[in-house]
Amino acid sequence: MSRKYRIAVVPGDGIGKETVPEGLRVLDAAARRFGFELELAHYDWSCETYAQTGRMMPEDGIEQLRQSDSIFLGAVGWPGVPDHVSLWGLLIPIRREFDQYISLRPCKLMPGAKTPLANRTPAEIDFYVVRENTEGEYSSSGGKMFAGTEREFVTQDAVFTRKGVDRVMKYAFELAMTRPRRKLTSATKSNGITFTMPYWDERFAEMAKSYPDVTTDQFHIDILCAHFVQHPDWFDVVVGSNLFGDILSDLGPAVAGSIGIAPSANINPEKAHPSMFEPVHGSAPDIAGKHICNPIGQIWSGAMMLEHLGEKQAADAITRSIETLLAEGGPRTRDMGGQANTSDVGKALAEAVAAA
Ligand code: NAI
Numbered sequence: 001m002s003r004k005y006r007i008a009v010v011p012g013d014g015i016g017k018e019t020v021p022e023g024l025r026v027l028d029a030a031a032r033r034f035g036f037e038l039e040l041a042h043y044d045w046s047c048e049t050y051a052q053t054g055r056m057m058p059e060d061g062i063e064q065l066r067q068s069d070s071i072f073l074g075a076v077g078w079p080g081v082p083d084h085v086s087l088w089g090l091l092i093p094i095r096r097e098f099d100q101y102i103s104l105r106p107c108k109l110m111p112g113a114k115t116p117l118a119n120r121t122p123a124e125i126d127f128y129v130v131r132e133n134t135e136g137e138y139s140s141s142g143g144k145m146f147a148g149t150e151r152e153f154v155t156q157d158a159v160f161t162r163k164g165v166d167r168v169m170k171y172a173f174e175l176a177m178t179r180p181r182r183k184l185t186s187a188t189k190s191n192g193i194t195f196t197m198p199y200w201d202e203r204f205a206e207m208a209k210s211y212p213d214v215t216t217d218q219f220h221i222d223i224l225c226a227h228f229v230q231h232p233d234w235f236d237v238v239v240g241s242n243l244f245g246d247i248l249s250d251l252g253p254a255v256a257g258s259i260g261i262a263p264s265a266n267i268n269p270e271k272a273h274p275s276m277f278e279p280v281h282g283s284a285p286d287i288a289g290k291h292i293c294n295p296i297g298q299i300w301s302g303a304m305m306l307e308h309l310g311e312k313q314a315a316d317a318i319t320r321s322i323e324t325l326l327a328e329g330g331p332r333t334r335d336m337g338g339q340a341n342t343s344d345v346g347k348a349l350a351e352a353v354a355a356a
C-alpha cells in the first residue's frame, strides 16, 4: 500500500492563489516520482470569506483542519480587512491550537539570488533560525491599571516555562546534529533582562551537556543582529525566544536575498497535531492577479512539508531542482531579474522533479 498524506490546502489571499497551485504542481510531480499519495482538501478561507461571513474561517475551522497531516498555506491578508483581524482569525489560532511551537526558517543564499551583503557566496549564507512560537515575550499575561489617572501603568509578563524552553532547545540541538557543521548559537540578553534570559542561558547550557558533538555559542540579541549582517558565515543553527526569534527570522531571510523564495514552517515536532508550511512573504497586493509573482517560496515550503512527513528524498529533489534552476539560468520571475511568469517557474521545477 502506498504512503498517503492528507494535506489541507489554504491559498488565502492575493498571490497565495497564484503560488499555491504551483506548489501543488511540484508536490504532485514529487509524489508521482517518489511513490506516495497526497489527498488534498481545499479550503477557500480568506479575507473574501471574511467580507461575506464576518469570519476568516468557519466556527469549526480548526476541527476541519485537525483531520489533516499537514497544512499548506499561501498568504493571508488583504486591504480592507485590518491585518490583526486576518492574522488572529486564521493564522494565530492554527499555530496555537495545533501547538506549532517551532517556527523554522532556512536562510540560504541561493545561486542567482542577490544578497544585499557585498561579495557573499551561497557557501557563506546557509543557516536556520529556530524560533519559539508559543510563549516567551508574546504572552497574554499582564494588564493595565489606574487607566487614565496619574498612576496609570501597564505590564506584560514574559513567560518562560521549563517545558517551553527545553523543547525548542532540544529541537534546535537535534537539527544541528543533522547538519555537517553541528553548530548552535543561542540568542540571549541576559545582561539586561535579569530573570528570564539567565534562565534561558541556564537551560541552554544544561541541554548542551546531552549534545557533546554540537559546538555552541551565544550572543546578546543586539550584537547578534550585527553579526547576521557582518558575519553570516558564522551561523549554522540559531535558536531564539519568541521575540528574538521573530526579529532574527525576518533579518535572516533578508540577508539571503529575495523575499519571493524564502520558505517557513510552523512545526509540532511530536506530530500530535498538523504542522503548517507557508512562504515568508505575504499576499503582495501590488502584484496580485498579474501572474508575475515568484512561486519558489511556496514550492520550497512544500519541500519542507515533505521532509516533515518523512519524504526526505522527495524534499531533497525539490530543493536541488530549485538550486539547479537558479544556477543554470532557468526561467525566473521579475523579482529575480527575469521575465518568466509564475507558472513557467512552477512547470520547470515540476519537470525537473519528475526527472530527478
Ligand atoms: P508582502 O510580502 O505581501 O509584500 C512585500 C513586497 O514584496 C511587495 O512589494 C511584493 O510585491 C513583494 N513580494 C512578496 N512576495 C513576492 C513574490 N512571491 N514574488 C515577487 N515579489 C514578492 O508584504 P506586505 O506588503 O507587507 O503585506 C501584504 C499583506 O500580506 C498584508 O495584508 C499582510 O498582513 C499580509 N502578510 C501575510 C503574511 C502571512 O500570511 N504569513 C506574511 C506577511 C504579510
Ligand code: MG
Residues within 6 Å of the ligand: 246, 247, 250
Ligand atoms: Mg515577523
